Amino acid sequence: MVRTRFAPSPTGFLHIGGARTALFAWAYARHHGGTFVLRIEDTDVERSTPEATQAILDGMRWLGLDPDEGPFYQMRRMDRYREVIAKMLVEGTAYHCWCTKEELEAMRAEQEALGMKPRYDGRWRPEPGKTLPAPPEGVKPVVRFRNPLDGGTAWNDLVKGPIAFDNAELDDLIIARSDGTPTYNFCVVVDDWDMRITHVIRGDDHVNNTPRQINILRALGAPVPEYGHLPMIHGPDGQKLSKRHGAVSVMQYDEDGYLPDAVVNYLARLGWSHGDDEIFSREQFVRWFDGQHVSRSPSRFDFDKLRWLNNHYLKQADDADLAKRVAARLERAGVAVPADGPDLGVVCGLLKERAQTLNELADLAHMFYGEHDPNAIAQADRDKHLGGAAREAVAGFAARLAALEQGDWTAAGIAAALKETLAAQGLKMPQLAIPVRLLVFGVTQTPSVDAMLAAMPRAWVLARLARWPG
Template identity: 65%
Template sequence: MTETTSSSAGRVRTRFAPSPTGFIHLGNVRSALYPWAFARATGGDFILRIEDTDVQRSSQAAVDVILDGLQWLGMVPDEGPFYQMQRMDRYRAALADLQAAGHVYPCYMGVEELDALRARQLADKEKPRYDGTWRPEDGKSLPPVPAGVQPVLRFRNPQGGVVAWDDKVKGRVEIRNDELDDLVIARPDGTPTYNFCVVVDDIDMRITHVIRGDDHVNNTPRQINIFRALGKEPPVYAHLPTVLDEHGEKMSKRNGAKPVTHYRDEGYLPDALLNYLARLGWSHGDDEIFSREQLLCWFDLDHLGRSAAQFDEAKLRWVNAQHLKAMADDALAALLAPQLQQQGVSAQALTDGRLPRIC
């Protein structure tokens, strides 16, 4: 059995690792909030990593929204941002180490051949998967290497047994190794793939807890096996339920989610937004309204919810209103002045002492 253990005693290190292929919305921010809050609550470190290997879709504009949004929310990382595209030499060195140890092998099965294999499997009502044609085994004869074909590199996944971990949200999770085929970890041009880069990054950045969306659950057993092949212990995992939009769909740009900077420009308070998002999947008793300081005092991984949470903009406005009411007049005036100035109110009118009294 391949199983994760709890992280070794020591400093907690968490990470937020967005892909800059679109602006970050509130669902993404909640995925950043929990690792940030856990690091702060435990006196640990919060690391920002930009997973920009999708070169065609990644953009600097999306990176800027990530950085601006975290800065506005006061969720400033202790380390980073680190960019995966700047770490290619490190990934290639780790690939070479795995290949030398026999954990990686070249596969010359082309796209058309792979598509035909999957079509046959689907026709036979089998799970579509790579069949190990090029996986070297004792006594096995491999096909002749086709001329002019650049191979992919596949990870030699263990056979037999299960991959198991105790998820801080989902509880015990076990996946049979026989359900996992040999994952492509480098493309024909030598570029490493997502699941491999993530593991190398988490090792190098000494990540102790991976707190991320449950759309990554299927990646976890593969990543655990790569950790083991590299001779490292996997981190503790917590896979968060999805944040749904007001129509019950997964929150996404495609479904009309707004960038986090929209809420800044609309006058929402950062602490109110953090308060609201924290409650979308975590609780501290029946407390609805709490300060940033209270959140960081109370936050743990033992009270994360298991069910999908639904965004409610009316509830967010109510939470924001409670935080506005609790602010001192001078502090509220200081936040309000730039907004009014953008609306054309003169600087003199904003500095003559009347604004705090109006607040």
């Protein structure tokens, strides 16, 4: 049974790189009919916050990446970590080290002066025939893992292929601080062991942690998961992803008007491919994602492509669902959607092809609900579109709209009134349609004017047509 996990640290928000890692781990488990575990690694007490934890949970929920198990919190598992450390001390796979901070700094300085790689020199490591110094008074020891001195540690990475480290290059890392708090690399190992994780999918900034974790697992007699390390995500300029590139909270994408399905589709293609497929559902992604075809090179974040995808998902979205999302945005902007006004679902259906985000769609919807001051129409538009025969044509059109039977207040009925007015006035469509758009909606371009007017209450349309600048 495949068991994957996503294990963020709540020291900040869930950003786009972490979201992609979560997505790949979630999809791999779903593809194999396995289990996806969410674990919150909150042992960094000074930097972890409840707000960051909630932001992670909110982001996962918004993306639809619900875990099968969890969330589990490391701070609630301290007794388990201490139990394992105590056992390791008894078995000799871990030992106490009384080095002071000053001794470690001096050790590092000496090694650097000799051109050596700075590392712990094993002075408190017990060995056959070795006499250890007496523990100094007043110094609380740390606990170090007794890393193998010989051989190497290798694995076949799911993304990068074969990777190997010499054990001689790995010093005896600290697994418990002097206050007894276990460290990240140790907690991760115990968690993966206890939670029966079979596949660890994470960012390639963890590659150097992997041989240490594998050696601890082996010392514990625990099974070793398979590892896959995902390359980083860069900005469009090839530099490390920053806030200006999109390294913001996942929930900021919600605030900015992106649909979760569009973000999931975009993240899926960010470093993975299935032939030439660009647009696909999350169900298709789960069916296709077997861990193959993940790029070994960093991927580049492209906002233009994300917006293009979001436009596609907007166009495919249910109008009633869009209306709920847009209503909240209109409310935040102080724009009322009255019960006797245009149906917001119909409005969204008319305008969604012209918007790339929900925020843009809400901005476009303002023209239906906001108050329009005819005096705010630009002078250039007045001169070009509201002069000459426009006023008489609009008045004739308004009279025909007023005379329509109630059942004829439809796009077809309004289109017929338009044609009759054009014929009577001897005008072409733009000579009437553009003045109508300016007076009713405040803009010169909209979707089909008959469909736009049909979405409006007749009284609203006639009131707006009756108002002229100055």
